[in-house]
Amino acid sequence: MKYSKRNNLILLFTTISLLVSSLFYGLTANAAIIMKFSDLNKQHPAYSSVLYVTSMDYMNVYKNAAFKPKKAVTKADAAKFVGKANDISSEVKLASHISFEDVSHKTSNYSYIIALTSIDAFDHGSKFYPQNTITRQEAAKLIVNAFNLPIKTGKEYVDVTKHNSYKDYISTAASYNILKGNSSKKFLPEKKMNRADFAIALKKALDAKDELDESMAEEIDSMPDSSDSDIDETEDDD
Structure with a gap:
């Protein structure tokens, strides 16, 4: 009897040890995959952004821990990246009036x-062109409307005319430091984006949204409590 109990205790201890070891190994292995990319080192300007958006599963990592930073981002891919980052479920009830x-x-x-098209994050024309590489101006509109960022005008670029339908989105994205122009005062609105570019913009959009949410929360907290107001609640005598 004692021998049986002893064996059971050993078996229980061994099982727990194996579970703990497996959990630790799994976490360590995942961390190793996340922390090291086969085609992106820590000196790359997009590294910290890529690390964050992949660890949060907003953007994917390919086989052999490759991120493929120079790979073009299609409009369909951009929809998924922003949709996941903005918590727009792929199971969302679809707007019946949207079609391409x-x-x-x-x-x-x-x-x-x-x-995303239903909230005007993408242009709604007869065609969507899902396999086209997303441009900087398209990304500006997508991010600003998907994250519901307040429009900010005033940022001017020599290659963005007043007739450009993306003008306000470009100005807003630049104001929040999500997508900026170069030293020549050019925004390069038609420039196509790769995965490294998009990871940086997505991380900055998330940061901007967090700052706005925190600011709004502080503003609400600073509002006077109605229960503290000096109200005369005395009843009138009949």
């Missing part, structure tokens, strides 16, 4: 595309 000739239920990231 080149987008169907079989299209990659279909739900994200439709959901």
Whole structure:
């Protein structure tokens, strides 16, 4: 009997040890994958942003821990990245009035595309062109409207005319330091974005949204409590 109890205790202890070891190893292995990319070192300007957006599963990592920083970001990919970062569920109820000739239920990231178009984060024309590489001006509109950032005008660029329909989104994205122009006062609105560029913009958008939320929370906290107001609650005599 004693021998049986002793064996049971040993078995229980061994099982717990194995579970703890497996958990620790799993966490260590995942951390190693997250912390080290096969094609991106810590000196890369996008490294910290890539580290964050991949660890949060907003953007994917390929086989062999490759991030592929120079790979183009399609509009369909951008929809997924922003949709996940902005907590827009892929199971969201779709707006019935949104449709494109080149987008169907079989299209990659279909739900994200439709959901984001319904809030004007993407232009709604006859076609969406899901495999086209997203441009900086398209990314500006996508991010500003998806994260519901207040419009800020005033940022001017020599290559963004007053007739550019993305003008206010470009100014807003630049004001929040999400997408900025260069030293020549050019925004390069038609420039196509790669994964490193997009990771940086996405991380900055998340930071901007957090700052706005914190500012709003502080403003609400600073508002006077109605219960503290000096109100005469004496009843009138009959």
